[in-house]
Structures are given as structure tokens and as C-alpha cells.
Amino acid sequence: MLKKSLYLIISILIATVLVVLQTTLSNLIWLSSIDMPVSIGLVLNTFFADLIGMNLGGAIPLVGLVAAGMLIAYGVTLILLIWIDTRKSYAYALAGAAAILAIVLLMPLAFYNLDLIAGARTTLGKTILILCGLLSGYYFGSKIENKE
Amino acid sequence: MRNLKVLFLFIFSALCLNLSAEDFEYKVIAKDLSHPWGIAMIDDNNILFTELSGQLRRIKDGTLEKGSISGVPEVLFAGQGGLSGIILDPDFNENNKIYIAFSSPDEGKSTNTLEVISAILDSNSLTNITTIFKASPSRRTAAHYGARMAFLDDGTLLITSGDGFNYREQAQDLDNHFGKVIRINTDGSIPSDNPYTGQDGALPEIYSYGHRNLQGIVVANGFIYENEHGPMGGDELNIVEPAKNYGWPAITYGKDYSGAMISPFTQKEGMEQPVKYWVPSIAPSGMTFYDKDLFSNWKGNLFISALVPGDVRRLVISDFKVIEEETLFSDLGRIRDIVTSPNGTLVLATDGPSGQLIRVQPK
Numbered sequence: 176m177l178k179k180s181l182y183l184i185i186s187i188l189i190a191t192v193l194v195v196l197q198t199t200l201s202n203l204i205w206l207s208s209i210d211m212p213v214s215i216g217l218v219l220n221t222f223f224a225d226l227i228g229m230n231l232g233g234a235i236p237l238v239g240l241v242a243a244g245m246l247i248a249y250g251v252t253l254i255l256l257i258w259i260d261t262r263k264s265y266a267y268a269l270a271g272a273a274a275i276l277a278i279v280l281l282m283p284l285a286f287y288n289l290d291l292i293a294g295a296r297t298t299l300g301k302t303i304l305i306l307c308g309l310l311s312g313y314y315f316g317s318k319i320e321n322k323e
Numbered sequence: 324m325r326n327l328k329v330l331f332l333f334i335f336s337a338l339c340l341n342l343s344a345e346d347f348e349y350k351v352i353a354k355d356l357s358h359p360w361g362i363a364m365i366d367d368n369n370i371l372f373t374e375l376s377g378q379l380r381r382i383k384d385g386t387l388e389k390g391s392i393s394g395v396p397e398v399l400f401a402g403q404g405g406l407s408g409i410i411l412d413p414d415f416n417e418n419n420k421i422y423i424a425f426s427s428p429d430e431g432k433s434t435n436t437l438e439v440i441s442a443i444l445d446s447n448s449l450t451n452i453t454t455i456f457k458a459s460p461s462r463r464t465a466a467h468y469g470a471r472m473a474f475l476d477d478g479t480l481l482i483t484s485g486d487g488f489n490y491r492e493q494a495q496d497l498d499n500h501f502g503k504v505i506r507i508n509t510d511g512s513i514p515s516d517n518p519y520t521g522q523d524g525a526l527p528e529i530y531s532y533g534h535r536n537l538q539g540i541v542v543a544n545g546f547i548y549e550n551e552h553g554p555m556g557g558d559e560l561n562i563v564e565p566a567k568n569y570g571w572p573a574i575t576y577g578k579d580y581s582g583a584m585i586s587p588f589t590q591k592e593g594m595e596q597p598v599k600y601w602v603p604s605i606a607p608s609g610m611t612f613y614d615k616d617l618f619s620n621w622k623g624n625l626f627i628s629a630l631v632p633g634d635v636r637r638l639v640i641s642d643f644k645v646i647e648e649e650t651l652f653s654d655l656g657r658i659r660d661i662v663t664s665p666n667g668t669l670v671l672a673t674d675g676p677s678g679q680l681i682r683v684q685p686k
Contacts, residue, residue: 195583198583211573231582232555237581287402287464287465287466288463289489293579293581293583296489
């Protein structure tokens with residue numbers, strides 16, 4: 176149980192870090208495209224600033240949002256797996272993707288179609304974020320599989 | 324002896340403070356208003372104002388008329404959208420012409436855009452309604468419209484067009500209306516001396532660019548003052564000049580609502596610095612330049628109404644710098660607009676579903 180909880184926390188952290196990274200990079204890639212002086216050092220500084228800012232300085236702490244989404248999605252998956260016979264790594268990967276999908280689709284509905292996560296403003300951005308959820312879910316599912 | 328010096332210093336400071344202070348009182352002109360947004364003074368006792376929810380209303384001879392003025396086009400009242408900016412034609416006394424900016428739903432689509440109409444105020448209805456500007460492209464969002472207007476001395480009309488929130492990067496491109504100050508003639512045509520006239524890939528009605536959500540614009544003493552909301556921090560007061568780039572979102576003093584950096588840069592060559600910026604945000608809204616004698620100590624000052632926490636900032640500007648800032652009227656809540664009445668009183672609109680129009684007058 177303790178190990179499963181640890182995997183869950185790591186899974187949430189993976190998704191959170193990847194979402195932050197996607198946000199940082201999408202901003203900086205655009206800035207670079209208009210000839211702003213973006214260096215590797217600046218990328219790292221901005222990423223760490225975003226990691227802190229998006230989790231401690233924003234309107235909603237990202238890690239809390241991701242945790243809420245993941246907990247619901249993983250909970251539903253746990254129940255569905257009672258009846259559905261499939262690999263847990265795949266099932267939880269889908270759950271992770273669904274969690275992020277719900278976040279990027281539902282948040283704008285609550286805020287006049289505004290995408291508060293800047294990286295989610297384009298279809299490509301949304302897709303990458305969903306893949307981040309997929310990866311973190313896959314990590315969680317595969318760890319549980321290995322444990323069993 | 325030391326105590327005496329302190330006493331003299333205290334008396335001197337108090338006298339100095341009193342020199343800039345004005346004794347004023349509030350008088351509620353109208354109450355129970357539905358999100359009052361823009362005010363246009365016909366004269367001291369006759370006022371037109373918009374309610375974001377879609378009504379154009381009038382105070383006639385000092386009394387709020389019960390109904391609203393008919394003929395107002397359909398507006399999208401959602402988020403920050405609705406019936407917004409209003410301005411009288413410079414020759415209003417002769418032609419009864421007004422201009423209104425609002426969020427306009429695209430027919431049969433889920434998109435909307437900023438639209439500006441001219442119309443004749445004929446008794447209690449609008450006639451001769453003509454669309455003179457429609458921002459392009461449309462947006463899915465209901466935020467960051469700008470929607471304020473001001474006349475230049477040459478009779479051309481400036482319109483503020485916000486970045487639509489989701490489309491902030493487009494404020495740096497000249498092929499769209501997101502994050503721009505627009506300059507047009509009152510019939511909707513484009514002045515031939517606009518800065519981008521004839522430039523390939525640029526819309527000729529653009530006057531300046533790189534703005535976010537421009538909520539106040541005023542022309543005074545040959546300068547165009549413009550204020551705009553930053554995100555979390557980074558609200559700005561700018562002096563707008565043609566063809567200048569005000570930097571959003573490439574340079575900013577604010578952060579995204581998510582807590583992420585929008586840009587790690589605050590300055591770059593070729594991008595203008597604000598005259599003043601606010602961190603944390605004050606959410607500037609309307610703006611007026613006080614050029615009357617009634618409050619003589621305030622003559623020549625800029626007044627910016629603010630939504631957060633809710634007050635008015637009196638700014639003394641000298642040589643493109645704010646040299647003094649005073650917070651006023653902080654007991655009224657969120658203030659959406661501020662105008663100067665011909666007699667020198669100030670008229671404020673408080674924000675929200677039970678908004679008020681309040682006159683600030685000498686005690």
C-alpha cells in the first residue's frame with residue numbers, strides 16, 4: 176500500500192513536471208521565433224521559475240489540479256479493472272491521459288473559454304499535455320503491474 | 324530643541340500634504356445599475372452610459388430614466404463582454420452622434436468579436452446605426468476586448484482592441500486586430516496618414532501594437548495616454564505613439580495566472596517601456612485627464628479608475644514619468660470608469676450587478 180502510494184505521488188509529480196516543461200518550452204519557443212535572446216541557461220532558469228510559480232504562485236496550484244484529476248481517473252480505472260481484463264499499464268496510461276484531457280477541456284468551460292494553462296491554447300499543445308498524462312499514467316500502471 | 328525640530332517638521336509636512344489634498348464628497352447620481360461600464364457626459368446633468376448587460380441608459384436633467392434607449396444592437400453579455408465603451412461625437416450638440424463599442428456575437432457561430440458602431444441618438448432610440456469597425460479575426464473567448472475610444476484632435480477615432488486572452492502572441496503581428504490601438508475616420512474609412520498604410524502584410528487601421536487588454540485611453544495636451552491590464556502584475560500606463568510596439572507579450576512585468584512566466588524579458592530594443600507599471604496589479608479601467616479648475620490642486624493630473632482592490636489613482640506626470648501617485652476613493656469598491664464633467668466634478672461608475680454612478684464634488 177505504501178509503495179502504491181509512492182508510485183501514485185511520483186506519477187502525479189511526473190505529470191506536473193511535464194506540464195510545466197511544456198508550458199515553459201511553448202513560451203520560449205515563441206519568444207525565440209521573434210528573435211528574443213533565448214539561451215539554454217534562460218530555458219533552465221525559466222523552467223525552475225515556472226516549476227515554483229505554477230505550483231506555489233498561480234491562481235490554482237498545478238500539482239493540486241493534476242492530483243485531483245489523476246485521483247479521479249485512477250479511481251475509476253481501479254473499479255473498471257474489476258471487470259475489464261487488460262494490462263494495467265495501458266489502462267492507467269489511458270486514465271492519465273483522460274485526467275489531463277479533462278483538465279485542459281473543462282478549465283476553459285469554467286472561464287469563458289480561456290485556457291489558463293498557456294501551453295494548452297493550441298491543439299498541438301493540448302495533445303502534448305495529454306501525452307504527458309499518458310506517460311505518467313503508464314508509469315503508475317507499469318509499476319503496479321511489476322509489483323504484482 | 325530636538326523635539327521642537329520634529330514638531331516643525333510635522334507641521335511643515337502637514338501643510339505640504341494639505342496643498343495637494345482636496346476636500347470632496349460623494350453624491351450618488353444613479354444606483355442599482357447592471358454592470359455600468361462606459362460613461363459619456365453630454366453636460367453636467369445629462370449623461371449617457373452603457374451597462375455591460377446590453378443597455379444604453381441616460382440620466383436626463385439629473386434623473387435616471389427608467390427604461391433604456393432602444394435600438395442598441397445585440398451584444399454578447401458573457402465573461403468580460405457586453406455593451407462597453409461609449410463616446411460622443413465632437414460635434415454631438417449639432418449631430419447627436421455617438422459611438423459604442425461592444426462584443427458582438429458572430430451569427431450562427433460560437434465566435435464573437437469587438438464591434439464599434441456609430442448611431443444617431445434620436446429622442447429615446449438609436450437610428451442610422453452603422454458598423455464602423457469590426458475586429459478581425461473573431462475569437463472564441465469572452466475576454467480582453469479593450470473597447471475604449473478617444474478622439475484625436477484631427478477628428479479621427481482611436482479604438483482599443485484587446486488581445487482576446489488566448490491570442491496574446493498575435494499582439495506582435497500586424498495582420499490582425501488583437502492587442503492594437505486602431506485609428507479610423509468616423510465613417511469607418513482609414514486615414515491615409517496611418518502608419519501602416521500601404522505596408523504589405525499590415526492592416527492599415529493599426530496605429531500601435533503589442534498591447535494586452537487596453538481599458539483606458541485619453542487624449543490630452545497632444546499625448547495619447549493608454550492604460551492596460553497586465554496578467555498577474557504588469558498593469559501599464561503608456562503614452563501611445565504611431566507605429567510603436569508596446570511589447571506584449573514579448574516583454575512584460577507580469578506573470579501568467581497559472582504562475583508561469585509569460586516572458587523572462589522586461590525590455591528589448593524597439594519595444595516601448597511603460598510610463599508606469601503596477602506590480603501587483605491594480606486592474607486599471609477608465610481614465611480621465613483633469614483639466615478643470617474646480618479641484619485646482621488636481622489640474623493637469625491623470626485619473627485612472629481601478630478594480631483591484633478598488634480605487635482611483637491620481638497621477639502627476641512630468642517628462643514621461645509619473646512623479647506622484649495618490650490613491651483616492653478607495654471606499655467605493657471596484658471602479659469601472661471615471662470621467663470629468665464639464666463643471667469639473669468627477670463622475671465614477673462602480674462595477675458589478677448593483678453598480679452606481681457617483682459624482683465627486685467639493686465639500
